[in-house]
Each structure stands twice: as C-alpha cells, then as structure tokens.
Amino acid sequence: MYGSEYDCVGCLLHGSAAAHQNQIWGSVHTEDRSTVNIFDKEVTVLIRKYHPKKLGRIIAFGAVSGGHYAVNMGDLPAGKYVIQVDPGGSEYGGGERVVSYSGNGGSVNQDWTLYLGRGAIPSEE
Numbered sequence: 639m640y641g642s643e644y645d646c647v648g649c650l651l652h653g654s655a656a657a658h659q660n661q662i663w664g665s666v667h668t669e670d671r672s673t674v675n676i677f678d679k680e681v682t683v684l685i686r687k688y689h690p691k692k693l694g695r696i697i698a699f700g701a702v703s704g705g706h707y708a709v710n711m712g713d714l715p716a717g718k719y720v721i722q723v724d725p726g727g728s729e730y731g732g733g734e735r736v737v738s739y740s741g742n743g744g745s746v747n748q749d750w751t752l753y754l755g756r757g758a759i760p761s762e763e
Contacts, residue, residue, distance in 0.1 A: 660742065662698075662721060663708040664749040664761075668730065680726035681752075683707045688718035688736055716741030723750045723758050733758030 666681055681702040687694035697719075700709035722734040730752040737746050749761040 658708060658745040658747070660711050660713075660744065661708045662711060662719070662737070662739065662746045662748060663706070664747050665706050666702045666723060666750045666752065667705060669751055669753045681728075682724045682726060683709055684722040684724060685709050685711070686720040686722065688720050694720060711739060711744070713742060714739070716744070721746075721748050721760075723752070725752055725758070729754055731755065731757040733760060735760040 662683075662685060666683075683700050683702065684696050685698040686696055697714065698709050698711060700707045716739060718736055719739050720734050720736055722732060724732050731754075733750065733752075735748060737748060739746055751759045751761070753759065
C-alpha cells in the first residue's frame with residue numbers, strides 16, 4: 639500500500655473503490671520510488687476519448703499532488719478511454735494506456751512509474 643491509511647488527498651484506502659466513484663485515479667512515482675522530484679514539474683493526467691486510429695479529444699484532466707491523482711469523470715458514459723500521464727516537460731517520459739470505464743458510479747485505478755529518458759510504465763491490473 640502507500641504506508642498510510644490515506645490515499646488521494648485524504649481518501650481512505652479501505653473501500654477505495656467507493657471513495658473514488660466516478661473517478662480514474664492512482665499514484666505516480668519515479669523508477670527509484672521517489673515522489674519528491676517529480677511533483678514540482680507539473681505532472682498532469684489526461685483522459686481522452688478512445689478512438690482506434692486517432693488521438694481522441696481531452697475530456698478530463700487532473701494534477702498529481704502528493705504522488706496521487708483523481709480525475710473526476712462526472713456523468714461520462716461507459717466505454718474505453720485513454721489515460722495519459724504527462725510529466726510536464728521534465729526529463730521523464732510520458733505514457734498512455736487504454737482502460738474500460740463502467741460509467742456512472744464506476745472507478746478505475748491506474749498507477750504509473752516514470753522513467754528518465756523513456757516512456758512511463760502503467761501498473762498491471
């Protein structure tokens with residue numbers, strides 16, 4: 639876990655799916671497990687509508703704070719979405735992953751590891 643009973647700016651880890659209804663959420667850290675050296679770089683998580691042959695438009699976004707993010711999906715419908723982590727022009731590489739979001743009341747947890755000079759790696763679910 640995260641060494642604390644809290645996650646994402648005060649959300650309790652226990653029952654975290656309920657605490658993150660209508661959100662895509664997770665943690666972001668560097669390859670050496672550090673969270674200190676990336677958060678002054680304006681790391682942002684973007685949510686795009688999935689399209690198989692082109693980059694979809696940005697429909698939601700959120701900043702990384704204290705090593706965690708939570709992007710509110712509001713009343714967006716169930717479907718496939720692309721999560722992109724943007725390291726804000728730092729020396730770390732960004733990354734993306736397609737996820738299935740179940741719609742109203744749904745929750746998707748996606749954690750990321752950022753690497754120097756190469757793409758970010760999403761955790762396996």
